[in-house]
Amino acid sequence: MSALAPLPTRRDEAWRYSDLDAAARTWPIDEPDRFVVAPGEQRAISLLQDAGPAETVIRDHRIEIGAGGTLSVHLLDVGGALGRVTFDVTLAEGAHFELKAALIGGGEQTIELVTTVTHAEPNATSAQTVRAIAAGKATTSYLGQIRVARGAQKTDAAQSFKAMLLDRTATANAKPELEIFADDVKCAHGASVGELDKAALFYMASRGLDPARARALMLQAFIAGLFDDMADEGERDRFDAIALAKLEALG
Amino acid sequence: MLVISDLRSEVDGKAILKGLSLTLNAGEVHAIMGPNGAGKSTLAYTLGGRPNYEPTGGSVDFLGQDLLEMAPHERAAAGLFLGFQYPVEIPGISNVQFLREALNSQRKARGEEPLSAADFLRLAREKAGLLGMDMDMLKRPVNVGFSGGEKKRAEMVQMGILDPKLAILDETDSGLDIDALKTVGAGINSIMRAPDKAVLLITHYQRLLDYVQPDFVHILADGRIVKSGGPELALALEREGYAEVIAA
Ligand SMILES: Nc1ncnc2c1ncn2[C@@H]1O[C@H](COP(=O)(O)OP(=O)(O)O)[C@@H](O)[C@H]1O
Ligand SMILES: [Mg+2]
Numbered sequence: 001m002s003a004l005a006p007l008p009t010r011r012d013e014a015w016r017y018s019d020l021d022a023a024a025r026t027w028p029i030d031e032p033d034r035f036v037v038a039p040g041e042q043r044a045i046s047l048l049q050d051a052g053p054a055e056t057v058i059r060d061h062r063i064e065i066g067a068g069g070t071l072s073v074h075l076l077d078v079g080g081a082l083g084r085v086t087f088d089v090t091l092a093e094g095a096h097f098e099l100k101a102a103l104i105g106g107g108e109q110t111i112e113l114v115t116t117v118t119h120a121e122p123n124a125t126s127a128q129t130v131r132a133i134a135a136g137k138a139t140t141s142y143l144g145q146i147r148v149a150r151g152a153q154k155t156d157a158a159q160s161f162k163a164m165l166l167d168r169t170a171t172a173n174a175k176p177e178l179e180i181f182a183d184d185v186k187c188a189h190g191a192s193v194g195e196l197d198k199a200a201l202f203y204m205a206s207r208g209l210d211p212a213r214a215r216a217l218m219l220q221a222f223i224a225g226l227f228d229d230m231a232d233e234g235e236r237d238r239f240d241a242i243a244l245a246k247l248e249a250l251g
Numbered sequence: 252m253l254v255i256s257d258l259r260s261e262v263d264g265k266a267i268l269k270g271l272s273l274t275l276n277a278g279e280v281h282a283i284m285g286p287n288g289a290g291k292s293t294l295a296y297t298l299g300g301r302p303n304y305e306p307t308g309g310s311v312d313f314l315g316q317d318l319l320e321m322a323p324h325e326r327a328a329a330g331l332f333l334g335f336q337y338p339v340e341i342p343g344i345s346n347v348q349f350l351r352e353a354l355n356s357q358r359k360a361r362g363e364e365p366l367s368a369a370d371f372l373r374l375a376r377e378k379a380g381l382l383g384m385d386m387d388m389l390k391r392p393v394n395v396g397f398s399g400g401e402k403k404r405a406e407m408v409q410m411g412i413l414d415p416k417l418a419i420l421d422e423t424d425s426g427l428d429i430d431a432l433k434t435v436g437a438g439i440n441s442i443m444r445a446p447d448k449a450v451l452l453i454t455h456y457q458r459l460l461d462y463v464q465p466d467f468v469h470i471l472a473d474g475r476i477v478k479s480g481g482p483e484l485a486l487a488l489e490r491e492g493y494a495e496v497i498a499a
Contacts, residue, residue: 202301203339207353207413208327208360217352221343 005029014086017141017173019110022056022082032060032088039066039092044073046235050242051079053107058084065095067121074230075101076239077111078246086114091124099128100226102243105138105170106250112141119148119155126156131223132163134170135250141173144189150181159189164196164222166215166250212248219247252277252314252449253417259308259474260297267293269474270309275417280443280450282460282485285471286493291453292336294471295421299333300326314416327353328360330416332409334423336453338402341393346405347375349393350412357413378411382438399426407438418443419451424459436462457489472497 007027008015015023023029037043051057057080065071069092077083083105089097097117105111111134117126132140146157163172174191196218204214223243230236253275260268267290275281285291296304298311300323311318316329341349355365366374379386382404394402403423410418420439427435440463443450452463460468460482468484469476470493477497478484488496 197339197341198302199339200341202299202323203335203341204349204353205323206299206301206327206333206335207349207409208324208357209353210324210356211322213352213356214324217344217349218341221341224343 014114014143016175017110017139017143018084018112019082019139022080022110023058023084026056026058029058029060032062032086034062035064037063037065037069037071037095040068041066042070044231045071046074046230046232046239047076047085048239048242049075049077049079049083049085050246051083053079053081053109055080056082058082058086060086061088063087063089063097065089065091065097067092068094070096070098072098072229073100074227074239075099075113076104076227076243077101077113078104078242080111081109083109083111084114085112086116088116088118089126090118090120091126093121094123095121096124097126099126099130100229101128101130102223102226103130103132103140103142104243104246104250105133105140106135106246107138108136109138110141111138112143114143116145116147117157119146119152119157121149122151122153122155124152124155127158128160129226130159130161131226132161132172133166133219133222133247133250134163134172135166137167137169139171139173141175143173143175143177145177145179146187148178148180148182148185148187152182153184155182155185155187157185157187161189161191162222163193164219165193166196216244216247220244253318253451254312255298255309256311257309258294258297258306258311260293261305261307262293263303266307267474268297271471271475272309273469273476275449275451277449278446279467280452280463280465281467281469282452282454282465283469283471283476284454284485284488287455289471290474291471292421293474295333295336295419295453298326298419299323299331324356325360327413327415328357332413332415332418334403334406334410334418334420336421336425338394338397338406340395340397342395344393345391346389346393346408347372350375350389350409354413375408375412378408378442381411381441382408383434384408400428400431403427404431404435407435407442411438411442414442416447417449417451419453421453422455423452424454424456432459433462439463457485460485470497
């Protein structure tokens with residue numbers, strides 16, 4: 001997706017659930033952020049996307065992780081009319097990629113995460129944990145593609161996606177996709193979409209919690225732990241606080 | 252304290268309570284007994300304000316307020332406690348966090364100062380001790396992984412912490428072995444036996460009533476109170492069964 005790339009259409013798999021009008025408002029987009037994790041290096045990055053409600057945000061990342069290297073990414077994606085974050089990650093031998101992401105949308109927001117993780121060499125591992133919450137007419141989407149190259153034996157790739165819909169008009173999409181050209185490979189993915197447990201909400205109310213607080217507590221529990229292993233405590237507290245504020249604002 | 256007059260209610264459009272009247276005064280313990288499907292839990296849920304349990308007639312006065320007009324959390328703040336027949340599991344929220352938030356919401360609604368974390372823990376430890384519950388269990392998520400008996404004990408710990416005026420306890424005795432029954436019975440007496448409090452015990456069996464002695468016993472059948480009496484009524488039920496006693 002370079003600056004010269006044509007505007008995507010619905011037929012483009014990676015854009016099938018997107019807000020193309022919002023994308024058109026900002027097209028052409030910037031070059032992707034590129035970076036390389038050196039062999040054996042351990043890196044962690046945290047990304048916060050909390051743009052204003054009228055903005056269109058499209059942030060693409062191209063990442064290469066060298067042999068034995070590790071990259072841990074924490075993402076909180078809550079802003080923009082369209083808030084789209086993508087990762088295209090290539091793993092060398094024995095490399096590890098870890099992603100923990102919360103996608104939270106209300107109003108008419110489209111919040112999406114698109115990942116392509118290529119296990120190019122043997123013994124690489126990847127783990128993606130994504131939690132999405134959609135209220136109002138919002139759409140949250142997770143498109144996760146795993147590619148295992150020929151000869152990339154002992155690949156271990158895991159994806160877990162859970163979404164919570166707060167209103168009938170809200171939408172969650174999950175699209176896992178596997179392209180495997182090796183035979184000794186472990187790929188696990190799970191996806192589920194649910195609603196807040198009404199029995200639990202009544203139980204909480206019967207103990208005196210008002211409905212908004214009961215809902216915020218349950219949603220907090222739903223994304224609990226995603227950011228617990230962030231190394232920078234101040235940053236972790238900031239992520240938790242922004243997530244909570246967003247949850248309380250979903251109204 | 253609680254005056255229920257000709258209460259009617261529907262569950263998912265089906266009439267269950269068909270004109271139920273009952274008065275509880277402060278200082279009293281009432282037991283409601285009745286066969287399966289009589290509407291005992293429906294009565295508890297209707298009084299608690301559970302969605303889908305729709306009052307369709309009659310009135311309920313609770314401490315001078317129109318109970319049916321209040322939201323469930325307002326009923327709690329006014330002093331109503333519902334002990335659930337099937338307590339709900341809430342993954343990811345610890346008992347301590349849940350109960351502290353709940354207590355402080357109630358206090359706020361009543362215009363009282365919130366309890367500090369330290370004061371709350373002291374209170375929780377005291378009530379857990381009363382019910383023979385390990386404090387570690389209160390640090391775990393609400394009811395998650397608790398056995399049936401542990402859930403019922405935990406309900407009573409919650410009741411002790413929230414300190415209601417009126418407790419409606421829906422089959423709190425089910426799932427308890429005889430030792431637990433004794434502890435829970437003693438807990439109910441210690442928390443709720445007071446001149447300004449009242450208890451509505453919903454039960455299937457006489458056995459809890461050996462530990463928490465009711466002043467009045469009512470038989471609920473087909474959505475109405477069909478017979479009322481003293482503790483001897485529960486004993487007669489135990490001996491003769493519902494059909495005999497209702498017919499008598
Ligand atoms: N969610 C529901 N939808 C329809 N009917 C229900 C529902 N819950 C309970 N009932 C019916 O209401 C009646 C009373 O049930 P309940 O109040 O649970 O009785 P009890 O607690 O006395 O055993 C029963 O006939 C039961 O089948
Ligand atoms: Mg019942």
